[in-house]
Amino acid sequence: MNEAQLGLVISTPAILAFIVFMYRKGAMNFPGAVAAAFMSVAIATMLFLSQ
Structure with a gap:
């Protein structure tokens, strides 16, 4: 896990x-x-998986 994901x-x-x-x-x-809440989780998931 890198710094962005953390x-x-x-x-x-x-x-x-x-x-x-x-x-x-x-x-x-x-x-x-x-x-x-839905959008923040969706955006965080997308960013987490793209790192």
Whole structure:
């Protein structure tokens, strides 16, 4: 695992935690939170596999 992949493994859960935090505080609605979580996981997966 190289440095870029390690960064993705560390940053993606942090992004997901931030999405959950924003949803619980009412800053995002449920469909927006689901879309943001799905897209962040999809982008991280694509970048992880292309490294």
